[in-house]
Every structure is written in structure tokens, then in C-alpha cells.
Amino acid sequence: MPNEILSRTALSKYRGGLTDYVSASRLSLWLRCPLAFKFRYVDGIRTPPSANLFLGKRVHDGLEYYYRHAQAGVRLSGPEVARHIARHWEGAADAEQIVWEKADDSQSLLTKCQDLVACYLDRFADAGEQILGVESAMEATLLDPVTGERLALPMVGIVDLLVETNDGPILVDFKTVGRGGTPVAQQHEIQLGCYSLLFRELMGTLESGLEIRSLVKTKRPKVEVHRFEPRSARHLARLFTVIREYLKAIQRGVFNFRPGMACLFCDVRETHCPTWSGHRSPIQKEEDGIWPNC
Amino acid sequence: MTLKLQVGTSRKVATGDFGSHGANCSIELSLDPLAMEQPDVFQKRLTQLFKTCRQSVQDELERQIGSDRIGQPDRSSPTIRIAHDRVSQNGGGGRRTGRQATEKQLRFVHRLAASISELDDHTLATLCERMFNAQLDNLSSVDASGLIDTLRAISEGKLTLDRLLNRGSVDDAQ
Numbered sequence: 001m002p003n004e005i006l007s008r009t010a011l012s013k014y015r016g017g018l019t020d021y022v023s024a025s026r027l028s029l030w031l032r033c034p035l036a037f038k039f040r041y042v043d044g045i046r047t048p049p050s051a052n053l054f055l056g057k058r059v060h061d062g063l064e065y066y067y068r069h070a071q072a073g074v075r076l077s078g079p080e081v082a083r084h085i086a087r088h089w090e091g092a093a094d095a096e097q098i099v100w101e102k103a104d105d106s107q108s109l110l111t112k113c114q115d116l117v118a119c120y121l122d123r124f125a126d127a128g129e130q131i132l133g134v135e136s137a138m139e140a141t142l143l144d145p146v147t148g149e150r151l152a153l154p155m156v157g158i159v160d161l162l163v164e165t166n167d168g169p170i171l172v173d174f175k176t177v178g179r180g181g182t183p184v185a186q187q188h189e190i191q192l193g194c195y196s197l198l199f200r201e202l203m204g205t206l207e208s209g210l211e212i213r214s215l216v217k218t219k220r221p222k223v224e225v226h227r228f229e230p231r232s233a234r235h236l237a238r239l240f241t242v243i244r245e246y247l248k249a250i251q252r253g254v255f256n257f258r259p260g261m262a263c264l265f266c267d268v269r270e271t272h273c274p275t276w277s278g279h280r281s282p283i284q285k286e287e288d289g290i291w292p293n294c
Numbered sequence: 295m296t297l298k299l300q301v302g303t304s305r306k307v308a309t310g311d312f313g314s315h316g317a318n319c320s321i322e323l324s325l326d327p328l329a330m331e332q333p334d335v336f337q338k339r340l341t342q343l344f345k346t347c348r349q350s351v352q353d354e355l356e357r358q359i360g361s362d363r364i365g366q367p368d369r370s371s372p373t374i375r376i377a378h379d380r381v382s383q384n385g386g387g388g389r390r391t392g393r394q395a396t397e398k399q400l401r402f403v404h405r406l407a408a409s410i411s412e413l414d415d416h417t418l419a420t421l422c423e424r425m426f427n428a429q430l431d432n433l434s435s436v437d438a439s440g441l442i443d444t445l446r447a448i449s450e451g452k453l454t455l456d457r458l459l460n461r462g463s464v465d466d467a468q
Contacts, residue, residue, distance in 0.1 A: 068444055145300075203392035
């Protein structure tokens, strides 16, 4: 990778090239639909976030604000965090080029955001958690745990929260979701596996667990905590199998579409996807010359 | 081809003064792939390794609690790393050893700090101590990344130094 990742901010601003690094979000999008992945990471097509995605980002920002202070030993009140969210709401919406459909959409979403964060703080503000890291940017070499082989690209990622517990450190990811319920084990496997790899390499120790803390956007907000065991050798072997396949696809330039339920939430469903004719990309044609048997 | 095996365990014990003692131990081994062809032997060996880790952690905790001295130099063998950690007593940041901050990160911290008028060396040291329970030169890579983001947020007016240092009750910059 040409640039060392110094911090979360740097990573967020750094739109690395396709062959600069691997990340959980890249892997997840590629698994969901290689064509959507191509539009985003090869063609560089970016669309403004949906209102729901924007809400999720602002919830993250509110929690980051709370936890940065908590890490410095300062306990903020719920209203103080709510005021922070309100103060930065419009600026963030402008920066993200959010277009509100109705005049009061912005205000109602802001209220929802504040309610979600307040609900979270009701549950966790008194938990007395020891904070090891907030929005921690991490970069690690990819060493296959089975073969010991070092892969060509590093992995990067941002872990929302690192918390010390009596059993050891846990890695926490915040999610803003429409409905609650226990996730199936595979649902977050790629993301959790990536975070575990990053954490182990940087901290030289194993995590004692991983958590998804879901802020559920029901009429009356609620928070669900889903705990996952430390990643096993099997988890990591599965992850590396996916990474290898991903790297191979990148190298060959093969990005087929994958129609399914995920299309319902896809940004490029109506704009770019219909233009794809199924023809091989120029990159693939070039690769075919090099790898005639592929 | 070799197999890489990593086992480890960690434990933290609360103390009466809202702090804690903690230790972790991990062992990393390279194995012949043939080891997997004897699953019973492999499992037995794995159990033994975990037992060794648990015992080392227990011994270390007893030593810490007995002498109440934390952060002694690591006297473990090259293949066994024991990381000592100390959790802050201010209710804030914890401390866990990890890969050291890079020079580039530290240089960037100083550059950012210099751009914040009220942040002198002493205040920067205080902030580090409060957030990471460590001096600037001893920050881990993850700590340094967190510090950089915090300093950026201060310079962008998203956080205020006074509030982070608990010197005022006002919210962040208006």
C-alpha cells in the first residue's frame, strides 16, 4: 500500500485503488454482487447515502463522541450527546449531499437518531466499560493461518470500539438496523473475521469475543447485543478461502451480477446495473490472453 | 508447508480501587501438517498448551497482586509473550500492549498538536495519560491512531480540549 494508514480519518478519506488493500466492506460487497462491487471500486461510481445510511453514520458519530470522552475518563450526559448530534446534523447532510424528500424529513430523522443514541446510553452509560480504542483504524499483513503464506495485499479496517473485560478484550461493532432478532452465525462472519485478524496482528493477543450492538429503529428504539465467540481456526480458514477467491476475481476482472434479495437495497439497481450486457470486460479479455485456460 | 498454531488466554482481576490487574499469554508454534493426521494427539497437545498459558497467566496475576507492582519487564521465553496491562483508575481508557506507534504517526501527532493553540507539551502528555494511560512515546499503533483522530476532531471543532480534560462543563465547539 502506498500510504501508511495513520488514523481513521486518513483511512476514510483515502480511496485506495483496487489492488491497494482488502477490507471487510470490499469483501462483503463483492460477495453480495461482484457487479455492484465493480461499479463502486473499479468504475468509482459513488451515490449519496440513503437517509437510512446517513442515520447510521450519525448514530456512529454520536457514539464516537461519547466514547472518546469516556476513554479520557469524562462521562457525558445523554442530552450533551444529543446536542452534539443536532449541532453537526445539517453540516453532515450537506457534506453527504443528502436530498430530503419532504421538508420535515430531516428533523424527524434527527429525532430518531437522538432517540436511538439515548436508548443506547441508557443501557451502556452505567456499564463502566474500560475503553481500549474508539473507531480504531487498523492495518495488517495477510498471513494465511493454514499455509503461512503472505498474501500480496494488506487488510485495513476500522473497529468501532475495543473494550477490556474481565475475560480479555472484546471487539464491538455498532449497527443501526430496521428490525431486531438474533443474527445467524454466517451473517457477520466476514466482518468479524477481518476485525479479529486485524486485532490479533496489531495487539499480539487474541480477542475474548466479538459483539454486534444493534440499535433497532423500531417506533420505540431498542438495543440488542449479540455476542460471538473468538474466531476459530476454521473461521479464519474460511475467510482466507474467500479472500483468495476475491483476489483471483480481481486479477481476472470477472464481475458478474448476482441477482437476488440484495438488489432491493442496491444503489445502482436502476441506474447502472441495467446497462451491463454480460459481456466480458476489457480487463478479462486481456487476462485471457495471459491465462488461456481460465 | 507448515501449519501455524496460536493459542492464548488472558485474564483480568478487579481491585478494590476501581483498577485491575491483568495478564495475557499466547504461544505461537509452527507445526508439521502431519500433526493433523493424529487428531487425538493434536487435541491433547492443544489442551496442554492452553493449560500452560492459563498457569502462566495465573502465576503472573499472583505475582502482580502479591507485589502490587505492574508493568515489570517481560522475562518470558522468546516463544511465550506475556503482556502486562494496567487499566486506568480514572474510569476512562484502558491499556493493552500492542504494536508500537510508528514514527510517522508520532510525527503527525506533533504536527497536529502544534496546530492547536491551547495544546502545549504538558497538556498533550496529560491527554495521552488520560486516554491511554501511557506517555506519548509508549503509545501503541492503535492508540496513536485514536490520538490523531482526537486531535483532528479538536482542530475541526468537533471536540474541545477542555471537555476532554474535564476542565469545563460546556459542550463541544458551537
